[in-house]
Amino acid sequence: MAQIRPHALIIGAGVSGLTTAVRLAEENVRVRVRAEKDPGHTNSAAAGAIWDPIYANHPKVGAWAARSYEVFRRMAEEDFPGVRLVDGVEASREPITSPDWARGLPGFRECTPDELPAGFAHGWHYTAPIIDMPPYLAALEAMVRAPGGDLRFGSRLSSLEEGFADADIVINCSGAGARELVPDPEVRPIRGQLVAIDNPGHAEFFAEHTVELGEMIYLLPQGDTLLLGGSAEEGIADPEPDPRVADEIVKRCGDIFPEIRNAPILGNRGGIRPSRSMIRLEHEDRGDRHIVHNYGHSGAGVSLSWGCADDVTAIVLGLLGR
Numbered sequence: 001m002a003q004i005r006p007h008a009l010i011i012g013a014g015v016s017g018l019t020t021a022v023r024l025a026e027e028n029v030r031v032r033v034r035a036e037k038d039p040g041h042t043n044s045a046a047a048g049a050i051w052d053p054i055y056a057n058h059p060k061v062g063a064w065a066a067r068s069y070e071v072f073r074r075m076a077e078e079d080f081p082g083v084r085l086v087d088g089v090e091a092s093r094e095p096i097t098s099p100d101w102a103r104g105l106p107g108f109r110e111c112t113p114d115e116l117p118a119g120f121a122h123g124w125h126y127t128a129p130i131i132d133m134p135p136y137l138a139a140l141e142a143m144v145r146a147p148g149g150d151l152r153f154g155s156r157l158s159s160l161e162e163g164f165a166d167a168d169i170v171i172n173c174s175g176a177g178a179r180e181l182v183p184d185p186e187v188r189p190i191r192g193q194l195v196a197i198d199n200p201g202h203a204e205f206f207a208e209h210t211v212e213l214g215e216m217i218y219l220l221p222q223g224d225t226l227l228l229g230g231s232a233e234e235g236i237a238d239p240e241p242d243p244r245v246a247d248e249i250v251k252r253c254g255d256i257f258p259e260i261r262n263a264p265i266l267g268n269r270g271g272i273r274p275s276r277s278m279i280r281l282e283h284e285d286r287g288d289r290h291i292v293h294n295y296g297h298s299g300a301g302v303s304l305s306w307g308c309a310d311d312v313t314a315i316v317l318g319l320l321g322r
């Protein structure tokens with residue numbers, strides 16, 4: 001077998017691409033990142049983002065989420081930009097039992113009925129990492145640049161093969177872009193929106209627990225800002241927020257938490273979740289060339305990012321014979 005060049009090209013500068021780049025750089029693999037959108041303009045930058053593993057599918061979701069929780073916990077302790085540990089409540093309108101993944105988490109305890117908002121039947125407390133994505137992504141980008149990582153933004157690749165001009169190992173972290181880039185018709189865009197308001201004093205998060213992404217309610221404190229969610233608009237690939245959807249989010253949250261109704265609105269955020277029946281994280285052998293896919297994380301790409309990056313890194317190190 002021909003010797004493969006000892007560096008990797010990552011396509012995508014969202015949370016999947018940058019986290020993978022950080023992990024590879026830590027293993028002394030030289031990385032180049034190419035992406036149409038720079039980190040601050042990716043869909044990842046629009047995310048809330050609370051650690052919650054439910055809105056993505058793969059047999060390894062539990063392991064990837066647990067690994068990511070540990071990394072975020074350490075980052076929060078080290079004051080890494082944008083990463084906080086926040087106490088709060090996740091609650092369901094259905095009379096379910098608390099899921100197994102929640103039971104082992106720091107701060108877990110079942111809610112008493114009087115702790116639940118009207119209309120909710122079951123809930124639990126826990127401590128979750130909540131990530132302020134714009135500063136977080138900027139800090140990851142700096143971590144890739146520091147050891148000499150090469151990041152190039154602004155141009156769109158028309159195929160994965162185009163990446164082989166840069167490296168023999170191409171890592172596909174193109175999110176919803178994978179639909180055209182691979183091409184993979186299984187990837188479907190689901191737009192999500194958030195409304196940022198002046199935080200009227202919420203120190204804790206609230207997240208509605210549902211099986212499917214939908215018009216769930218969540219309130220995520222980011223210091224002086226409170227992010228309100230959410231929405232799931234199937235098939236919409238334009239991230240531009242729809243003011244009508246934003247109004248509905250504020251109304252739904254205000255029906256349950258009236259104190260937010262008069263808080264000043266700071267802005268709307270929109271982004272595309274890369275929905276797929278299952279996350280695609282695998283090696284595709286092209287003879288002397290290699291593609292490692294890491295996309296399709298739907299509504300949990302932040303929550304799974306470190307676990308997925310570890311697995312991609314293990315594949316790449318194996319390809320490099322390390």
Ligand SMILES: Cc1cc2nc3c(=O)[nH]c(=O)nc-3n(C[C@H](O)[C@H](O)[C@H](O)COP(=O)(O)OP(=O)(O)OC[C@H]3O[C@@H](n4cnc5c(N)ncnc54)[C@H](O)[C@@H]3O)c2cc1C
Nearest residue numbers: 012013014016036037044050157175177192271301302303
């Ligand atoms: C409103 C909202 C709230 C969310 N909340 C949460 C949350 O609380 N917790 C959580 O875990 N997740 C959340 N998510 C989901 C999470 O944001 C996604 O799963 C994650 O951002 C996917 O990251 P990614 O890096 O794979 O894709 P993206 O962030 O979309 O990045 C893709 C990158 O690939 C590049 N690219 C694509 N195609 C090409 C091409 N052909 N050529 C060159 N470059 C290309 C893009 O330009 C971009 O740089 C939320 C999403 C939204 C929209």
